[in-house]
Amino acid sequence: MAKTPRKEPRADKKAMAAETRSAILRAAQKLFSTKGFFDTTIADIVDKAGVSRGTFYLYFKDREQIFATLLSQAVDEMFSLSASRPTGSRQTRIESANRAYLETFKRHRAFMRSALQVATFDAGVAKALSELRGKFIDRIRTHLERSVARGECHDIDPAITSFLLVIMVEFTAYSWLSFGWQPDKDDFDLDKVVKEASALWSRAVYK
Amino acid sequence: MAKTPRKEPRADKKAMAAETRSAILRAAQKLFSTKGFFDTTIADIVDKAGVSRGTFYLYFKDREQIFATLLSQAVDEMFSLSASRPTGSRQTRIESANRAYLETFKRHRAFMRSALQVATFDAGVAKALSELRGKFIDRIRTHLERSVARGECHDIDPAITSFLLVIMVEFTAYSWLSFGWQPDKDDFDLDKVVKEASALWSRAVYK
Amino acid sequence: MAKTPRKEPRADKKAMAAETRSAILRAAQKLFSTKGFFDTTIADIVDKAGVSRGTFYLYFKDREQIFATLLSQAVDEMFSLSASRPTGSRQTRIESANRAYLETFKRHRAFMRSALQVATFDAGVAKALSELRGKFIDRIRTHLERSVARGECHDIDPAITSFLLVIMVEFTAYSWLSFGWQPDKDDFDLDKVVKEASALWSRAVYK
Amino acid sequence: MAKTPRKEPRADKKAMAAETRSAILRAAQKLFSTKGFFDTTIADIVDKAGVSRGTFYLYFKDREQIFATLLSQAVDEMFSLSASRPTGSRQTRIESANRAYLETFKRHRAFMRSALQVATFDAGVAKALSELRGKFIDRIRTHLERSVARGECHDIDPAITSFLLVIMVEFTAYSWLSFGWQPDKDDFDLDKVVKEASALWSRAVYK
DNA sequence: CATGAATGAGGGTTCATTCAT
DNA sequence: TATGAATGAACCCTCATTCAT
Numbered sequence: 001m002a003k004t005p006r007k008e009p010r011a012d013k014k015a016m017a018a019e020t021r022s023a024i025l026r027a028a029q030k031l032f033s034t035k036g037f038f039d040t041t042i043a044d045i046v047d048k049a050g051v052s053r054g055t056f057y058l059y060f061k062d063r064e065q066i067f068a069t070l071l072s073q074a075v076d077e078m079f080s081l082s083a084s085r086p087t088g089s090r091q092t093r094i095e096s097a098n099r100a101y102l103e104t105f106k107r108h109r110a111f112m113r114s115a116l117q118v119a120t121f122d123a124g125v126a127k128a129l130s131e132l133r134g135k136f137i138d139r140i141r142t143h144l145e146r147s148v149a150r151g152e153c154h155d156i157d158p159a160i161t162s163f164l165l166v167i168m169v170e171f172t173a174y175s176w177l178s179f180g181w182q183p184d185k186d187d188f189d190l191d192k193v194v195k196e197a198s199a200l201w202s203r204a205v206y207k
Numbered sequence: 208m209a210k211t212p213r214k215e216p217r218a219d220k221k222a223m224a225a226e227t228r229s230a231i232l233r234a235a236q237k238l239f240s241t242k243g244f245f246d247t248t249i250a251d252i253v254d255k256a257g258v259s260r261g262t263f264y265l266y267f268k269d270r271e272q273i274f275a276t277l278l279s280q281a282v283d284e285m286f287s288l289s290a291s292r293p294t295g296s297r298q299t300r301i302e303s304a305n306r307a308y309l310e311t312f313k314r315h316r317a318f319m320r321s322a323l324q325v326a327t328f329d330a331g332v333a334k335a336l337s338e339l340r341g342k343f344i345d346r347i348r349t350h351l352e353r354s355v356a357r358g359e360c361h362d363i364d365p366a367i368t369s370f371l372l373v374i375m376v377e378f379t380a381y382s383w384l385s386f387g388w389q390p391d392k393d394d395f396d397l398d399k400v401v402k403e404a405s406a407l408w409s410r411a412v413y414k
Numbered sequence: 415m416a417k418t419p420r421k422e423p424r425a426d427k428k429a430m431a432a433e434t435r436s437a438i439l440r441a442a443q444k445l446f447s448t449k450g451f452f453d454t455t456i457a458d459i460v461d462k463a464g465v466s467r468g469t470f471y472l473y474f475k476d477r478e479q480i481f482a483t484l485l486s487q488a489v490d491e492m493f494s495l496s497a498s499r500p501t502g503s504r505q506t507r508i509e510s511a512n513r514a515y516l517e518t519f520k521r522h523r524a525f526m527r528s529a530l531q532v533a534t535f536d537a538g539v540a541k542a543l544s545e546l547r548g549k550f551i552d553r554i555r556t557h558l559e560r561s562v563a564r565g566e567c568h569d570i571d572p573a574i575t576s577f578l579l580v581i582m583v584e585f586t587a588y589s590w591l592s593f594g595w596q597p598d599k600d601d602f603d604l605d606k607v608v609k610e611a612s613a614l615w616s617r618a619v620y621k
Numbered sequence: 622m623a624k625t626p627r628k629e630p631r632a633d634k635k636a637m638a639a640e641t642r643s644a645i646l647r648a649a650q651k652l653f654s655t656k657g658f659f660d661t662t663i664a665d666i667v668d669k670a671g672v673s674r675g676t677f678y679l680y681f682k683d684r685e686q687i688f689a690t691l692l693s694q695a696v697d698e699m700f701s702l703s704a705s706r707p708t709g710s711r712q713t714r715i716e717s718a719n720r721a722y723l724e725t726f727k728r729h730r731a732f733m734r735s736a737l738q739v740a741t742f743d744a745g746v747a748k749a750l751s752e753l754r755g756k757f758i759d760r761i762r763t764h765l766e767r768s769v770a771r772g773e774c775h776d777i778d779p780a781i782t783s784f785l786l787v788i789m790v791e792f793t794a795y796s797w798l799s800f801g802w803q804p805d806k807d808d809f810d811l812d813k814v815v816k817e818a819s820a821l822w823s824r825a826v827y828k
Numbered sequence: 829c830a831t832g833a834a835t836g837a838g839g840g841t842t843c844a845t846t847c848a849t
Numbered sequence: 850t851a852t853g854a855a856t857g858a859a860c861c862c863t864c865a866t867t868c869a870t
Contacts, residue, residue, distance in 0.1 A: 013870080017833060038328055041860070052835050057862065117327040120320070121245050126388065134390045154410060159394040160403040163383075164375055171378035172371060179326075181333065183341045187366040196367040203361060204411040224850070249844065259852045264845070427849080431854060452742055455839065466856045471841070531741040533800075534734070535659050540802065548804045568824060573808040574817040577797075578789055585792035586785060593740075595747065597755045601780040610781040617775060618825040638829070663865060673831045678866070831870080840861075849852080 021059045024049045028066050033110035037067065037117045068124055071115055074108050075132045082136075090206070095198040098169055101136075102190055105173040113178035133170060137162045144205065153205055165201055172197065228266045230256045235273050240317035244274065244324045271329050278322055278332060282339045285311050289343075297413070302405040305376055308343075309397055312380040320385040340377060344369045351412065360412055372408055379404065435473045438463045442480050447524035451481065451531045482538055485529055488522050489546045496550075504620070509612040512583055515550075516604055519587040527592035547584060551576045558619065567619055579615055586611065642680045644670045649687050654731035658688065658738045685743050692736055692746060696753045699725050703757075711827070716819040719790055722757075723811055726794040734799035754791060758783045765826065774826055786822055793818065 027049035031040040042063060046056050060066040081104045086096040105112060119126040140162035147153045175181040176188055234256035238247040249270060253263050267273040289307040294300070312319060326333040351365035382388040383395060441463035445454040456477060460470050474480040496514040501507070519526060533540040554576035561567045589595040590602055648670035652661040663684060667677050681687040703721040708714070726733060740747040761783035768774045796802040797809060 013832060020833075036328055042862090043860080053861095054835055054837095054863080055833080058833070062861090113327070117324075120324040120327060120386075121243060126386065130388050130390075133388070137390060154406070156406070157394070157399065157403050159391055160400055161407060163389055163395075164379060164404055164407060167378050167382060168371055168375035171374050175374060176370075179333065181337050181340070182370055183337075183344060184366055187364070188370075192364065193367055196364050197371055199361070199363070200368060200371060200411040204407040220850075227850085248842090260844095260854090261846080261852055262850080265850070269844075427853060434854075450742055456841095457839080467858095468842080468856055469854080472854070476840085527741070531738075534738040534741060535657060540800065544802050544804075547802070551804060568820070570820070571808070571813065571817050573805055574814055575821060577803055577809075578793060578818055578821060581792050581796060582785055582789035585788050589788060590784075593747065595751050595754070596784055597751075597758060598780055601778070602784075606778065607781055610778050611785055613775070613777070614782060614785060614825040618821040634829075641829080662863085664863095674833090674865095675831055675867080676829080679829070683865075831868105833868100835865100835867080837863105837865100839863085842858105842860080844856100844858100846856080847852105847854100 029070050032114040037114040071128055078104050091202055094202055098198050099194045106177050109177040116174055136166045236277050239321040244321040274325055275331050278335050281315050298409055301409055305405050306401045313384050316384040323381055343373045443484050446528040451528040478536055485542055492518050505616055508616055512612050513608045520591050523591040530588055550580045650691050653735040658735040689745050692749050695729050712823055715823055719819050720815045727798050730798040737795055757787045
């Protein structure tokens with residue numbers, strides 16, 4: 001019943017399949033980033049990928065699942081990129097971690113916009129984002145616990161403080177970079193925000 | 208012939224209409240709070256309100272609009288309640304403002320969950336939340352500018368710092384109270400979070 | 415969004431609704447009878463009923479449910495019609511019961527064809543048919559038990575015998591009237607079949 | 622480069638092909654018996670058979686055709702097994718024929734369930750079952766015609782009576798063994814049913 | 829002979845919205 | 850004002866079948 005020509009066939013079926021899958025992923029990623037999750041239909045995705053409706057379901061169960069796949073890629077990159085062990089003074093290290101985070105986020109900001117949309121109603125995606133956040137929080141928390149033990153800090157609760165600081169930077173990123181939800185756009189540039197947030201962080205925690 | 212029963216007729220038609228409208232609003236508010244925005248249909252709302260489908264459209268254009276109406280009520284309460292002018296030391300004032308905010312948010316947390324959902328794709332609702340946030344930011348900013356002028360602060364950018372601090376408290380509220388997106392639930396109780404956030408805030412800003 | 419004219423509106427909405435529902439039922443009944451269950455789509459039904467796709471779902475959950483509704487009507491009629499208490503000799507009474515059954519079945523034979531189709535895979539419909547059969551079986555069984563007690567019968571097991579006799583007549587009806595699954599069509603006419611089956615029945619049971 | 626593994630190669634290609642075909646048949650037979658016809662997809666069959674989708678179409682045109690193939694095997698066995706010429710008294714011979722039929726049916730009951738499903742809408746399968754039934758009917762009919770000629774019988778129409786008796790036993794088998802469509806399960810065991818049906822049959826026909 | 833990626837027709841279902849009464 | 854039956858666009862998803870390798 002197939003009347004229209006199909007994709008250029010290849011010798012290697014596996015490679016062909018991988019390419020199709022990745023074409024669908026690329027199409028979905030672009031659409032989620034430009035139109036958001038809700039306005040992206042499966043029809044949109046397969047049109048853009050140049051494959052048929054049925055092909056989508058060969059690789060993904062539904063829209064949520066392809067989204068989760070894309071998200072886990074983004075999340076992996078976000079964590080690994082910001083994991084570079086910086087050197088220098090404490091202040092420099094804090095700054096460079098925050099800068100790495102915000103820069104990485106900025107590259108993904110359109111997609112992260114969708115991610116927050118989906119996280120508000122899909123438990124799986126919420127969990128993925130929670131876990132990413134959790135990794136950052138844990139890293140900070142461990143660090144704070146050590147500093148506290150060394151007597152370098154004010155009297156803080158490392159669990160709550162690490163949560164507060166991570167939330168501050170993360171949702172600054174969402175609000176400012178993904179949604180434009182801040183007043184006075186012009187006051188904000190990445191360098192200034194990184195500096196201000198890092199200084200705040202440093203004074204809040206260390207003696 | 209017994210007609211299908213309608214609402215109890217009143218002397219004052221206006222009052223009756225107002226009551227119908229308010230029944231719809233109450234039903235919607237409950238549903239948005241329990242099921243979230245996406246899973247609440249207009250059919251659900253009119254069923255719960257005990258009015259007919261058509262009646263909904265007499266008072267509201269669509270689901271977004273009734274949501275916006277409810278949101279503006281919540282937003283008004285959130286701003287006015289946290290506006291109580293506290294007395295006492297600076298630290299006490301910061302704490303009592305943060306406590307007022309988080310307590311008010313907590314009362315609305317189920318509805319605010321929906322509010323964040325909607326804000327991720329509806330410009331009108333996003334704007335309403337932005338404006339609420341803007342009021343808080345402005346209040347802090349003005350305050351910081353005065354304190355800076357008085358030389359009481361570290362070297363901060365009041366625009367960015369006020370944004371960072373408001374975001375920190377606001378999204379702590381969403382993440383923790385509305386979505387349960389934090390690790391180690393047991394470490395968190397309202398008093399501890401208020402204290403920790405306020406101390407952080409104070410040290411970050413004031414000399 | 416409704417652009418095309420809708421059904422002629424009526425003063426009495428209830429009556430209008432009942433009429434729509436019944437139009438859908440009539441359309442479905444005709445289609446199931448002519449095309450069978452599998453080849454009848456919901457699109458077919460609403461087209462034939464002259465209503466829109468959505469209207470179907472206002473009255474019925476799915477194809478199985480509308481089928482079950484139609485079946486229960488047919489089943490009711492089949493049982494009540496064959497329930498007429500006949501008078502006359504035993505042989506006459508047996509014949510008239512069998513004739514009533516086969517004549518009623520014949521009127522419904524096209525629909526019963528679908529009923530057997532559906533019963534082979536839908537538990538609900540299978541149960542409905544089973545219950546109808548059960549009523550016939552019970553009636554015969556009770557009768558046989560009394561006759562056995564009076565010593566009028568051969569040595570029979572009323573439970574199994576009543577089952578065998580009912581199955582014989584019922585599936586003669588399906589095979590012959592609904593499906594045409596018998597050889598030598600010309601040997602069969604209703605009168606002959608009724609006489610033969612009744613005589614067989616009588617000799618098999620009574621001394 | 623390691624190719625994807627294929628079926629164990631054989632000296633004799635024909636044998637290999639026959640084995641593939643038979644693997645598909647076996648898989649299909651199991652699936653039809655467990656899940657019924659409608660819930661068995663071609664994907665299920667090839668998965669279970671361990672062959673690729675395309676291979677199915679090398680051997681069978683569609684699901685109906687593979688089903689018909691399996692059915693003709695079952696039908697052959699059912700007729701030949703019940704064809705054993707029994708000796709002994711008339712009553713013994715009737716009983717042993719009925720017992721052979723019901724026992725054979727019982728072994729195939731899961732598959733016969735599917736057979737009835739398919740027969741309700743597929744003319745080919747309906748015909749195959751009709752022909753099997755026709756053979757039984759013809760056998761009985763011929764026998765009855767001879768008995769009538771010999772004056773051993775009541776005044777019966779051999780064509781109709783043979784049909785009635787075959788239908789009775791056949792659909793007792795479907796209803797009871799394949800579908801469980803009888804009340805009072807506990808009253809039924811194969812021995813009792815065989816005895817009761819045979820006695821009924823005997824009294825109904827012979828003087 | 830065997831493969832399996834790709835196809836797309838074909839069906840299903842929901843729900844915001846209208847409009848005659 | 851209030852009603853609620855009717856609408857139909859907009860989605861979703863499955864699965865038999867093909868065909869280049």
